[in-house]
Amino acid sequence: xxxxxxxxxxxxxxxxxxxxxxxxxxxxxxxxxxxxxxxxxxxxxxxxxxxxxxxxxxxxxxxxxxxxxxxxxxxxxxxxxxxxxxxxxxxxxxxxxxxxxxxxxxxxxxxxxxxxxxxxxxxxxxxxxxxxxxxxxxxxxxxxxxxxxxxxxxxxxxxxxxxxxxxxxxxxxxxxxxxxxxxxxxxxxxxxxxxxxxxxxxxxxxxxxxxxxxxxxxxxxxxxxxxxxxxxxxxxxxxxxxxxxxxxxxxxxxxxxxxxxxxxxxxxxxxxxxxxxxxxxxxxxxxxxxxxxxxxxxxxxxxxxxxxxxxxxxxxxxxxxxxxxxxxxxxxxxxxxxxxxxxxxxxxxxxxxxxxxxxxxxx
Ligand SMILES: [Zn+2]
Numbered sequence: 001x002x003x004x005x006x007x008x009x010x011x012x013x014x015x016x017x018x019x020x021x022x023x024x025x026x027x028x029x030x031x032x033x034x035x036x037x038x039x040x041x042x043x044x045x046x047x048x049x050x051x052x053x054x055x056x057x058x059x060x061x062x063x064x065x066x067x068x069x070x071x072x073x074x075x076x077x078x079x080x081x082x083x084x085x086x087x088x089x090x091x092x093x094x095x096x097x098x099x100x101x102x103x104x105x106x107x108x109x110x111x112x113x114x115x116x117x118x119x120x121x122x123x124x125x126x127x128x129x130x131x132x133x134x135x136x137x138x139x140x141x142x143x144x145x146x147x148x149x150x151x152x153x154x155x156x157x158x159x160x161x162x163x164x165x166x167x168x169x170x171x172x173x174x175x176x177x178x179x180x181x182x183x184x185x186x187x188x189x190x191x192x193x194x195x196x197x198x199x200x201x202x203x204x205x206x207x208x209x210x211x212x213x214x215x216x217x218x219x220x221x222x223x224x225x226x227x228x229x230x231x232x233x234x235x236x237x238x239x240x241x242x243x244x245x246x247x248x249x250x251x252x253x254x255x256x257x258x259x260x261x262x263x264x265x266x267x268x269x270x271x272x273x274x275x276x277x278x279x280x281x282x283x284x285x286x287x288x289x290x291x292x293x294x295x296x297x298x299x300x301x302x303x304x305x306x307x308x309x310x311x312x313x314x315x316x317x318x319x320x321x322x323x324x325x326x327x328x329x330x331x332x333x334x335x336x337x338x339x340x341x342x343x344x345x346x347x348x349x350x351x352x353x354x355x356x357x358x359x360x361x362x363x
Contacts, residue, residue, distance in 0.1 A: 002044045003027040004357070006335060008037040009049025014056045014311030014324030016303060017341050024054055026331035029356035033327060052351055053340055055306065056324050057081060057332030059313040060103075060288045061229045062205055062269030068095065070274065070284045071102030075360045077285030078334035078353050079103055081322060083150075083269070085184060085205065086111040088126055090147045104332075104355065106317065108153035108184065112140045112172055116162020119155045122277065131164055134171030141175035151317075152176040152183045154201060158191035169199035182317075188235070193217060197224070203316070205229040205269060207252035209239055213259070222262035227316040230256050232294035233287045234271035237280025256298035266300065267316050268292060268309035289348045302344040331357035 005025040011018040011034065021037040027044075057080025063070075065087045074082050084107040087093050093107045110129040113119040120130055131137045141152055154172055157163030164172065169185075176183045177200070185201035187193040190208045197204070197220045204221065207230035213221070221228060235252035259266055270287040288309060295305040314323020322330045333354045338346035353360040 003032070004045050004047065005043075006047045006049045006054055006333070006352075009335070010053045010339065011325055012053055012055045012303075012306055012310075012341055013326065014314070015307060017053075021049070022054075024049075024325065024333075026333070026354070026357050029331055029358075031325060031327055031329050031331050034325065047335070047352060049335060052335050052337050053346070054325065055334045055336065055340070055347070056310040056322065056329075057334050057353065057355065058288055058309045058347075059083070059268070059317075059319070059323060060270055060272065060309070061267045061313050061317065062231050062271050063284065064271070064273040064275060065092070065096055065105075066274045068099060070272075071096060071099050071105070072360075073284045074103035074272075075101075075285075075353055075355055076362055077288065078336075078347070078350055079285050079288050080332035080334070080353070080355045081105070081319065083317060084108060085153050085186075085269075085271075088129075093147075102355070102360075106150040106319075108151050109144050109147050109149040111153040111155050111186065112137065112144070112164070113155035114157065114163040114165075114168070117155060117157045118162075120162065122275075131168055131172070134167050137164065137168045137172040138175045141172055141179065145179045145181070149181070151181050151203075154183055154185045154196070156185045156187045156192040156196040156199075156201070158189040159195060161189075161192075163192065163195075166195060166198060169195065169201075173200040184229075188238075190214070190217065193221075197221065197226070201226075203227040203229060206231050206271070207235050207255045209235060209247035209249065209251050212251055213255050218258055218262050218264075221259060222264035227265045227267055228259055229267045229269035230259075231269050231271040231291070232256065232298065233291045234280055234282050236294065237282060241280050253294070253298045256295065260299045260304075265312060265316060266295065266308050267313045268295060268305070289345075292344050292347055296344045303341045305344055306340060306347075
């Protein structure tokens with residue numbers, strides 16, 4: 001693959017905006033050079049980046065897959081990495097991993113859940129993913145490790161609502177950690193968040209709709225090295241669709257406001273899915289731009305929101321080859337018109353996307 005250079009472009013490097021404009025070159029799928037604009041003649045094809053901002057390809061830290069074409073849909077919206085939080089069967093996940101076009105994925109395989117919660121009633125949910133005891137939890141984690149998953153997804157419910165109990169959840173977390181895997185806990189109720197934290201889960205996903213986070217939970221989530229992926233897009237859709245006055249999107253948004261103030265690590269994720277029967281349909285790709293805007297509404301600066309889908313997301317999930325614009329990193333790139341670090345809606349004005357240096361057909 002020849003060397004390509006994006007010229008005279010403002011660069012968001014995964015942490016902040018670099019001063020001036022730059023010429024950014026990539027070759028063989030990797031970023032090779034970042035120079036002050038115009039300081040050396042570019043060899044090979046160029047892309048005019050005047051008036052545009054170059055970002056690392058975005059990371060959506062919560063998606064699901066039903067069809068292979070969802071990978072290219074993600075990429076068209078600049079989402080070059082997607083962290084799958086529940087897709088099965090394993091051969092389908094393997095096919096997605098090997099696709100070689102569109103978004104690059106990491107996967108939990110099928111989530112581990114209790115026998116009595118809503119996930120147990122999803123049509124086609126694998127029965128062998130349902131656990132009722134620490135022993136079963138350990139066996140399930142071992143099975144996922146055998147499928148070479150990247151992390152374990154654990155569905156937590158409030159006590160009595162059919163999810164794994166504390167002992168079962170703790171056994172799953174300990175088995176995952178012993179295998180070197182993080183645990184991502186689904187928790188959309190404050191009591192489920194509390195249980196997941198007690199069990200030792202590393203990443204909490206969804207933001208509770210039932211109430212705000214109390215001071216103890218807020219402290220645990222911001223001091224304990226936890227990562228929170230609030231999926232505000234899904235929580236807003238869920239609150240609207242359920243129409244239950246006890247469940248309010250305001251609680252989810254307020255939780256993010258409080259977590260951000262407390263210094264917690266917040267990572268962008270959408271819960272994008274095309275499945276029937278989920279609380280809200282969230283489209284792949286475009287939803288991450290909605291999520292960034294909702295994170296800004298919940299108090300993150302536009303720069304912090306961009307970090308939550310690039311540099312911060314990459315370090316939270318140990319994706320050391322991406323999430324930034326530096327020589328040696330994957331040439332997963334998103335070129336947008338305007339200044340998204342000032343106006344987050346500019347991420348939607350997509351001029352170009354590259355995955356490992358290959359241009360994505362924007363259609
Ligand atoms: Zn999900």
